[in-house]
Amino acid sequence: MPLVTSPESGATTSAVPRRSTPVRVRGRRHHVHLAPYLFVAPAVVLFVVFMLVPIVYAIWLSFQTYHLVGGGILGHREQVFAGFENYGSVLADPNLIAGFGRLGIYGLIAVPLNLGLALLFALLLDAPASRAKRFSRTAIFVPYAVPGVVAALLWGFMYLPGTSPFSYITQSLGWGDIPFLENPGIFGSLANIAIWGVVGFNMIIIYTSLRGIPSEMYEAARLDGANELQIALRVKIPLATPALVLTAIFSLIGTLQVYGEPTTLKPMTNVISQSWVPLMMIYRDAFLTDNLPSAAALSVVLALGTVVVSAIVLLLANRRNSGGVA
Amino acid sequence: MRSRIIASLATLAVAGLALTGCSSGGGDSDASDSGPVTLSFWSWAPGTKQIVDTWNKSHPDIQVKYTDAGGGNDSSAKLLTASRAGNAPDLSAVEYTTLPAMIVADVPLDITRYVKDVKKNYTKGTWDQTTFDGHVYAVPQDVGPMAFPYRWDKLKEYNIPVPTTWEDFDKAGVAIHNADPKVSLASLPADQFGFYGGVATQAGGSWWSIKDGKWTVGIADEASLKVADFFEKMSKDGAITTEPLLTPEWNKQVNDGTMLSWPSALWAPGVIQGVAPETDGKWELGPLPQWTAGDTAVAYQGGSGVIVTKDSKHPKQAAEFAKWYNASEEGATLLLNVGNVYPAAISGQEAAKSSKPPALMPQQTDYYSVAAKIASNTIPVTWGPDFNVAQTTFTDALNKAIQNGTPWRNAFIATQNAVVKDMKQSGYKVTNQ
Numbered sequence: 021m022p023l024v025t026s027p028e029s030g031a032t033t034s035a036v037p038r039r040s041t042p043v044r045v046r047g048r049r050h051h052v053h054l055a056p057y058l059f060v061a062p063a064v065v066l067f068v069v070f071m072l073v074p075i076v077y078a079i080w081l082s083f084q085t086y087h088l089v090g091g092g093i094l095g096h097r098e099q100v101f102a103g104f105e106n107y108g109s110v111l112a113d114p115n116l117i118a119g120f121g122r123l124g125i126y127g128l129i130a131v132p133l134n135l136g137l138a139l140l141f142a143l144l145l146d147a148p149a150s151r152a153k154r155f156s157r158t159a160i161f162v163p164y165a166v167p168g169v170v171a172a173l174l175w176g177f178m179y180l181p182g183t184s185p186f187s188y189i190t191q192s193l194g195w196g197d198i199p200f201l202e203n204p205g206i207f208g209s210l211a212n213i214a215i216w217g218v219v220g221f222n223m224i225i226i227y228t229s230l231r232g233i234p235s236e237m238y239e240a241a242r243l244d245g246a247n248e249l250q251i252a253l254r255v256k257i258p259l260a261t262p263a264l265v266l267t268a269i270f271s272l273i274g275t276l277q278v279y280g281e282p283t284t285l286k287p288m289t290n291v292i293s294q295s296w297v298p299l300m301m302i303y304r305d306a307f308l309t310d311n312l313p314s315a316a317a318l319s320v321v322l323a324l325g326t327v328v329v330s331a332i333v334l335l336l337a338n339r340r341n342s343g344g345v346a
Numbered sequence: 347m348r349s350r351i352i353a354s355l356a357t358l359a360v361a362g363l364a365l366t367g368c369s370s371g372g373g374d375s376d377a378s379d380s381g382p383v384t385l386s387f388w389s390w391a392p393g394t395k396q397i398v399d400t401w402n403k404s405h406p407d408i409q410v411k412y413t414d415a416g417g418g419n420d421s422s423a424k425l426l427t428a429s430r431a432g433n434a435p436d437l438s439a440v441e442y443t444t445l446p447a448m449i450v451a452d453v454p455l456d457i458t459r460y461v462k463d464v465k466k467n468y469t470k471g472t473w474d475q476t477t478f479d480g481h482v483y484a485v486p487q488d489v490g491p492m493a494f495p496y497r498w499d500k501l502k503e504y505n506i507p508v509p510t511t512w513e514d515f516d517k518a519g520v521a522i523h524n525a526d527p528k529v530s531l532a533s534l535p536a537d538q539f540g541f542y543g544g545v546a547t548q549a550g551g552s553w554w555s556i557k558d559g560k561w562t563v564g565i566a567d568e569a570s571l572k573v574a575d576f577f578e579k580m581s582k583d584g585a586i587t588t589e590p591l592l593t594p595e596w597n598k599q600v601n602d603g604t605m606l607s608w609p610s611a612l613w614a615p616g617v618i619q620g621v622a623p624e625t626d627g628k629w630e631l632g633p634l635p636q637w638t639a640g641d642t643a644v645a646y647q648g649g650s651g652v653i654v655t656k657d658s659k660h661p662k663q664a665a666e667f668a669k670w671y672n673a674s675e676e677g678a679t680l681l682l683n684v685g686n687v688y689p690a691a692i693s694g695q696e697a698a699k700s701s702k703p704p705a706l707m708p709q710q711t712d713y714y715s716v717a718a719k720i721a722s723n724t725i726p727v728t729w730g731p732d733f734n735v736a737q738t739t740f741t742d743a744l745n746k747a748i749q750n751g752t753p754w755r756n757a758f759i760a761t762q763n764a765v766v767k768d769m770k771q772s773g774y775k776v777t778n779q
Contacts, residue, residue, distance in 0.1 A: 088773030092479040093556050094449050094731055097772070182598040203749065288593045290535060291749065293742040307423035309735045310451055312430075 082106055082316035099313075106317035115295040116318070122207075123297055127275040130211035134271050135264065137215065138222035142260075143252050145223070146230045157227070161220035168217060172284035175213045180288055201289035213281045218274065222267040229263035230256055265337040269330055276326050279303070298322050382407045383660045385667060386435035388415035388425065389652075391488070392616060393684040400680060401670060408663045410437075422448070422734075429453040429655060436658035437668055441650045442475045443540060445484060446731045454483040454653035460665035461485055464673035467691045471726050476651045484651030485668040486690035488681065490611030491721045492544050492644040495618060495706070497606045498630040500529075508632055512545075512576065515609075515635045519585025522606065529604045533587045533596060534577065536744035536757075539737040540647045541610065542577070546570040547645035547725055549637045554730035560775040561730065565740075566762035571755045578747075578754035588748050597621040609634060611647040612717055616686035619706040629707045633720050643723045649690070688717060695721065732768045739764040 085102035088095045110116065141160055145153050163171065179200035181187045187197040200209045233256065241251050257264075279299035286292040286300075294308065295301045298318065306315035387398065387410050398412040413435065415421035422444045428434040429451065440448055448454055458481050465473055468486055476484040494509075501508060501518070504525055509515035519531040534541060543553050551569035555562045564570065580586045589596060591608075599605035601622045608614050615631060634644045652672055654664040671677045678694025681687055686704060689695060695718060703713035710716075730736065743757035766778045 086772065088450075092481075093559060093561075094446055094478055095773075096452050097450055177594055180593065180595040182595040287590055288595065290588060290590065290745045293745060294738045295742060304738055307427065308419075308738055309732070310426055310447060 078316045078319055081313055082320050084313045084316075086311070086313070102313065106313050107321070110314060110317045110321060113301075115301060116298065119295055119298045119301060123275060123278065125204075125207050126211055126278060126297075127272070129207055130214050130275060131268070131271045133211065134215050134219055134222060135267055137219050138226055138267060139257070139260075139264065141219070141223040142226035142230055143256060145227055146256065147248060147252070149248070157224070160223055163216050164218060164221045166217065168280040169284050171217050172213055172281045175209070175216070176285050176288050179209055179285075201285065201291065203291050206285075206289065206291050210278070210281050210285070214274065214278070218271075222270065225267055226260055226263045229260045233259050261337075265334070268337075269333055272329055272333060273326055276322065276329065382409065383663050384409045384411055385437060385658070385660060385664050386411050386413065387437040387652075387667070388413050388421060388435045389439035390415055390417050390421055391439065391650075391681075391685050391687060392620065393680075393686060396684050397671065397677070397680045400676075401667060405667075408660075408667060410667055415439075425453060425655075426451055429657060432657060434655040434657040436655060436660060436664045438653055438655060439487065439650045440484060440653050441648060442646070443648075443729045443733050445476060445651065445653075446478065446729055447733055448653065449478060449483055450731045453655055455656050455658065455661055456481045456483060457485075457654050457661065457665050457668075458482045460654075460662060461669060461673075464669050467673045467693060469692065471724060472690050474726060475646075475649070484653045485665075485672045486649075486651045487672045488613060488649050488685075488687035489690045489721065489724075490613050490646050490648035490688070491717075491724050492541075492548070492609070492611050492634040492647050493614065493717070493720050494607060494609050494632045494634045495614050495629055496608075496632065497603065497625070497628055499628045500603055500606045508630075509635050510633070511639050512635045512637055516576075516580050516583070516585050519580060520583050523584035527584070529606065530587045530599070531585060532607045532609055533589045533591060533605065534581075534609065535588045535590050536748060537590065537737075537741045539740045542573065542740070543727070544611075544645040544647040545577075545609075545634075546573045547727055548634070548643065549573050552728075553736075554728045556728065557777075560777050561769060562777045563730070563762055563765050563769065565736065565765060566755070566759040570758055574755040574758045575753075581748065581754075592617070592621065601625065603628075611649070612688040612720065613648055615704040615706040619686075619704065623705075626706055627709055630710050631707060631713055631716055633716070642719075643725050644720060645725045645727050651690070688721065730765065730769065731774070732765060732772065735768045736761055736765045 083102060083104070083106070084099050085105060086097040087100045089098045090096045141156075144150055145157055150156075166174075177183045178185060181191075181197040184198065184200065187200075190196060190198055199205045237255055237259070238251055241255050246254065277299060278297050282292050282296050283300060283303070286294075286296075294304045299322070302315045302318045302322070305311045305318065385408065389412065394414070395412050398410050402409055415424055415438070421438070422440065425434060425438050425440070425448070434453065440454070445454070461482055464485065465482075472486050472489055473482075475489075476482055476486055496508060498508070504522055506518045506521055507514070509518045515531070522529050522531050546553065546565075546569060549569040549572065551567050551573065552562070552564045553570070555564065577586070581588055596605060600608075600618060601624060603625070608618065612631075615629065618629065619626065633642065636642070652668040654661050654668060658664050672681070672689075673691050673693075675691075675693040675697070678689040678691040679697045681689045682694050682698055682701060688698070698714040699718060701714055702708070703710050707713055740757060740761040743760040744754060746752070747754050747757045762778075766776055769776050
């Protein structure tokens with residue numbers, strides 16, 4: 021605002037403002053304001069069409085239900101307003117609680133291992149003594165480039181007793197098959213696929229953050245007599261906390277959205293049900309049992325849950341880290 | 347301010363709906379009946395492309411573009427979604443089991459007036475699979491009377507006669523398991539809802555039935571619960587396993603001769619041949635084991651028809667292709683020889699009698715007379731509008747029962763309850779309490 025008006029008022033020395041001034045001001049303001057809108061327009065349009073509209077549509081859909089109309093033995097279904105009916109039945113479904121329980125077990129395995137390994141790899145890469153850094157970094161990162169379904173299929177072959185090289189070894193030793201695809205091994209097997217795929221990505225985030233630490237810090241620590249392990253624990257990890265928080269949130273959201281791995285392994289085992297995790301229930305309702313409104317309601321519940329979990333993690337991290345680098 | 351946001355959100359939602367509405371016009375905009383048209387067609391049966399090419403060569407005015415939509419279950423989910431979005435293909439293969447659900451979801455067009463002239467090409471039982479309340483929704487393509495493909499060489503090796511009753515089947519399974527625990531007579535996992543429905547029907551059960559406009563669900567009727575108990579006992583005795591089918595694991599067992607049979611239907615030889623071509627000549631097809639010795643009737647498992655969707659702009663031409671593909675002598679013979687399925691049309695089944703046996707059992711010269719005999723005595727099956735609810739509930743519940751060692755009949759009862767509840771909620775008249 022001041023940017024626009026100041027040259028005008030500066031030029032006008034007369035005490036009586038001319039009538040044309042406000043008009044010109046409005047015109048100029050208009051011109052100045054159009055450009056930024058034009059620049060953000062593509063992003064806004066894409067966001068609206070591919071994010072906002074589907075979200076609003078999903079919320080609207082979650083309040084609908086199908087109602088049978090027409091005679092005959094089959095009839096047709098018509099969409100009608102249902103209020104909170106879908107939310108009621110979705111939240112009352114014992115399968116949902118069980119699904120979240122399985123997510124919990126999976127998350128307890130996958131998240132700490134994922135972060136721990138990513139941090140370990142990043143610290144090792146950052147250590148002055150390590151060799152072949154570029155190769156190792158790429159080698160750890162490469163699985164991230166493998167699409168999730170391909171990775172799950174590939175691991176599926178390595179888990180099935182008939183095709184598994186690991187089970188082949190244990191069979192040869194007379195120990196029998198490794199129960200990769202049975203309970204409770206399935207949790208570890210699924211977590212392994214996810215960790216294998218994403219640990220490299222998290223490692224890069226943490227490594228980048230470590231590279232950003234000024235080397236004076238290390239010099240100071242060394243002058244104080246700290247060895248490499250102490251530097252890693254006392255200097256590097258605290259300073260990389262923002263990156264750790266970021267990767268923790270990524271991992272948590274990734275856990276809540278587990279879908280591809282169990283769905284791909286499902287045909288190979290009997291222990292993964294169609295309601296194994298919440299996203300698989302959403303798929304079941306939307307595409308198998310043709311109940312889109314229920315799927316929409318469950319999606320909204322899951323999205324809200326994700327927001328709440330992420331907010332809690334951020335809050336905890338900020339409290340512990342208050343006044344820190346974050 | 348807030349009301350303005352809500353108003354603009356509402357506008358956006360409407361705009362979104364309008365967008366999806368627009369997309370239904372995609373594809374061919376030429377709605378007239380003259381001039382060449384291009385039809386899209388989804389299926390998954392092996393050899394379909396070759397058959398479609400044959401049609402395209404002789405019908406320059408009605409060109410068909412074939413897409414492999416990948417298997418019965420995947421393809422039905424895709425079809426439902428595409429139909430919702432208003433851009434379903436003109437034609438699609440649909441399994442008989444999911445056809446009622448498709449009709450309820452308003453996917454297929456009532457094609458009675460286009461196809462009534464080919465009704466005579468089918469037996470009544472076959473035609474009834476695609477007719478509801480006198481309206482025809484699909485042209486039957488292949489039928490799956492239940493049958494029993496088995497490894498004759500291995501049964502001979504173990505000195506076990508080919509089972510003709512389920513009791514014999516049980517004994518054979520136990521004997522094989524005792525001879526070598528690594529070898530199984532068959533795997534009948536929980537996701538084989540169609541199989542369990544078929545053998546329950548064979549035992550006198552009736553999973554869905556309609557009388558006077560009212561549905562009766564019998565997934566937990568007396569006959570079905572006895573079937574549940576019987577297969578549970580077989581599983582516990584080791585006569586059968588319950589490992590998933592068509593996985594790399596199962597395929598390997600079929601290949602190395604540790605999986606000796608697949609109680610299923612007449613379409614199975616083509617599928618087995620696809621995963622284990624090196625076992626050609628070691629298989630034979632026999633009638634499905636019976637509950638009572640001397641009976642011959644079997645139910646259907648699988649089988650599909652071709653629908654014309656409501657989105658099609660050229661329903662007449664689409665029906666024309668569907669009729670040629672499935673009901674004509676040329677089409678049915680191609681289905682038999684190229685598609686390796688058992689055609690639904692009488693002409694195809696007649697042609698089968700003089701055909702060579704499938705590649706999986708070239709030595710079984712009487713294959714098609716065995717098949718014809720099996721197909722001549724079938725029990726009609728009605729599938730409910732919520733087949734998918736039943737299937738997913740059944741699979742999850744039975745898997746749980748198998749893992750926890752709880753009675754299998756509980757899974758049947760759970761499915762029954764879920765189906766009745768779902769049908770009542772949808773608004774169907776159901777006689778069950």
